[in-house]
Structures are given as structure tokens and as C-alpha cells.
Amino acid sequence: MTDIIPINAAEKAAFDRDGYHLIRPLLSADEAAEWRDQINAVFNLPAEPDAAGEIAGATHTLADGVTTKEAFWPVIFNERLIATVRALIGDDIRYTQHSDLHINLPGGRWHRDSACRDYGVGPDWDEQEEPYRVVRVAIYLSDHTESNSSLVVLPGSHHRESRLARTEYVVWNKIRSFLRRHGRNNLLSHHFLTTPRRVIRTQPGDCVVFDQRLMHAGGVIRGSAPKYAIYLSFGIDNRHSRNHRAFFLDRPTYSPDLPAALRARLSENGLLLDDASETIQP
Ligand SMILES: O=C(O)CCC(=O)C(=O)O
Structure with a gap:
């Protein structure tokens, strides 16, 4: 353990209230x-500075890339990240996998990343016995001014959702799906009328830690440079974290077997979650 003091009391209170915390920079x-x-390198693309031109306009994604590609393991064990996640959700954290590598993931629909995505429906929302403390960690590597890279969040949507807000995101998502089918996804920015939204315009090295139940969307991308992001997840050692991992391991793109060397390192660092034993569908 190091002496990193990652967040103060006001930042912790803001995370509990709003559902996200920005580490600028990690x-x-x-x-x-x-x-x-x-x-x-993962996508067999050239290194910078040649990469930008070659990548422009193309999307590359690898589900669970942080888990399966050893080169990315240092991200999981980044001391400042671990200290911050502990300060936000509790000391007894585990790596809950749910990782991704992205280049130019197009601006997305409003959604939650949790197993139970409809507000109030399913065990993710039942905190009577155990608190829900599962977070997504989004590390952004691109400058908003060159790529328009951003993450848009609805603060507090991990705790409440009005019928009006629900209707509104359903409508926006229908419009986005329609535009997407017609190749016009980038036309639509992420407006929101019935509840405040926050646009986090990224700088290289930014990290957003957010409750997996927080409503969010990847911002529309455009500009001369690609948008790069690394995603992973941690949760405290309880049923919610197990359910979360099990939910994603059910997808064919996620790796049910942790590489043995990663398993050993997670175990040494107290970050290994016991094997997922149940799958709870939303
Ligand atoms: O592109 C982004 O920044 C957001 C991606 C996202 O929403 C997700 O992977 O769940």
C-alpha cells in the first residue's frame, strides 16, 4: 500500500450522490x-504518429481485452486507481472483469452497464442485505478537442429515475437507432431535457469511475484524431459483484477462465473474486 490520498470527503459525498467520480488525470x-x-498493437495498427490517419473513421473493439491481453494487466493494478476505487466504494474490492478496449466506438445510446438495466427492476436494485458497490472504470486516452471524445452521464440516475426521464431516453434511443440505420449516428448529440446531464469532455489520461447503474452514453465522435478508451470493473466482495461478473461471463465475448498468471496476481493483491456462482438476468 502507498500513502496515496485519492479523494476528500466532499468528493466521496459527490460520488455517492451523483454516481461518478473523475480522476483528472489518472x-x-x-x-x-x-x-x-x-x-x-492489439489491432495490428501502426504506432503513432502514423496511426491516426490509418484509423480515422474505423471502429475497433475487443471485449475483455484488459483481462485477456497481459500487456494491459498493469492497468488493473494501478495504485492510484485501486486507492481511489477503495476510497469510493470500500476497502474490500475485487476485479469484476467486464473489460473492453475501444478505438472509435461510435456515440451511443443511453444505457446502464449493470446486469439489471431497468430502474428498480431486479436484484441490482435490492440493497436491503448487501449494498450495490460495483463500478465501471473508463480510462480515456484522447483529447476532446481533436476527437470530440466524451462521456455523457445523468447524475443521480443510479438512485432515482422519473417516468419522464425514462420516456425521454427511450425516445432519444429510438431516434438514434433510426439515424444509425441510415448512417447518420453522428448527427445527434446527447441532449436531455427533463433531467440535468453532464458532459465529461475527456483529456488524455482521464478516468471516470461510475456506478454501473448510472445512465450514460458515449458522446458522438468526430474530428481529426481517434477516440481511445480502456474499460474495466471493480466491486466490493459481495453478491452484487458476483452477479455482475456472472452476467458478463454469460456473453460469448467474455473470458470465463482468467489467465492463470492473472488469477495468481489478483489473489496476491487481494483482488480475486471467488468464482461466479450464479447468473442473474435483468
Ligand atoms: O464510448 C464511451 O465512452 C462509452 C462506452 C459505453 O457506454 C460502454 O461501453 O458501456
Whole structure:
């Protein structure tokens, strides 16, 4: 353990209230550039500076890439990240997998990342016996001014949702799906009328830690440079975290077997979640 003091009481209160916390920056500009090149290597793309031109307009994604690609394991064990997640949700955290590597993931629909995505429906919303403390960690490696890279969140939507807000995101999502089918996804920015939204315009090395139940959307991308992101997940050692991992392991793109060396390292660092034993569908 190091002496990192990651957040203060006001930031912890804001996380509990709003459902997200921005670490700006988690990584230096040089580290962000190194991770962009590591991601390029995964997709057999050239290193920077040649990469930008070749990547422009193309999307590359690898589900569970942080788990399956050893080069990315240092992200899981980043001391500042671990200390911050502990300060936000509790000391007894585990790696809950649910990782991704993205280049240019197009601006997305409003959604939650939790297993139970409809507000109030399903065990993710039942905190009578155990608190829900599962977070998604989104590490952004691109500058908003060059790529329009952003994450849009509805603060507090992990705790409440009005019928009006629900109707509104359903409508926006229908419009987005329609535009997508017609190749016009980028036309529609992420407006929201019935509840405040926050647009986090990313700088390279930014990290957003958010409750998996928080309503969010990847912002529309455009510009001269690609948008790069690394995603992973942690939760405290309880049923909600097990359910979350089990939910994603049910998808064919996620790796049910942790690589043995990663399993050993997680175990040494107290971050290994016992095997997922149940799958709870939304
Ligand atoms: O592109 C982004 O920044 C957001 C991606 C996202 O919403 C997700 O992976 O769940």
C-alpha cells in the first residue's frame, strides 16, 4: 500500500450522490500515448504518429481485452486507481472483469452497464442485505478537442429515475437507432431535457469511475484524431459483484477462465473474486 490520498470527503459525498467520480488525470500524457500504442498493437495498427490517419473513421473493439491481453494487466493494478476505487466504494474490492478496449466506438445510446438495466427492476436494485458497490472504470486516452471524445452521464440516475426521464431516453434511443440505420449516428448529440446531464469532455489520461447503474452514453465522435478508451470493473466482495461478473461471463465475448498468471496476481493483491456462482438476468 502507498500513502496515496485519492479523494476528500466532499468528493466521496459527490460520488455517492451523483454516481461518478473523475480522476483528472489518472495517467500522464506520455502514459496515455503509450497505452494508445498498446491498443494499436492489439489491432495490428501502426504506432503513432502514423496511426491516426490509418484509423480515422474505423471502429475497433475487443471485449475483455484488459483481462485477456497481459500487456494491459498493469492497468488493473494501478495504485492510484485501486486507492481511489477503495476510497469510493470500500476497502474490500475485487476485479469484476467486464473489460473492453475501444478505438472509435461510435456515440451511443443511453444505457446502464449493470446486469439489471431497468430502474428498480431486479436484484441490482435490492440493497436491503448487501449494498450495490460495483463500478465501471473508463480510462480515456484522447483529447476532446481533436476527437470530440466524451462521456455523457445523468447524475443521480443510479438512485432515482422519473417516468419522464425514462420516456425521454427511450425516445432519444429510438431516434438514434433510426439515424444509425441510415448512417447518420453522428448527427445527434446527447441532449436531455427533463433531467440535468453532464458532459465529461475527456483529456488524455482521464478516468471516470461510475456506478454501473448510472445512465450514460458515449458522446458522438468526430474530428481529426481517434477516440481511445480502456474499460474495466471493480466491486466490493459481495453478491452484487458476483452477479455482475456472472452476467458478463454469460456473453460469448467474455473470458470465463482468467489467465492463470492473472488469477495468481489478483489473489496476491487481494483482488480475486471467488468464482461466479450464479447468473442473474435483468
Ligand atoms: O464510448 C464511451 O465512452 C462509452 C462506452 C459505453 O457506454 C460502454 O461501453 O458501456
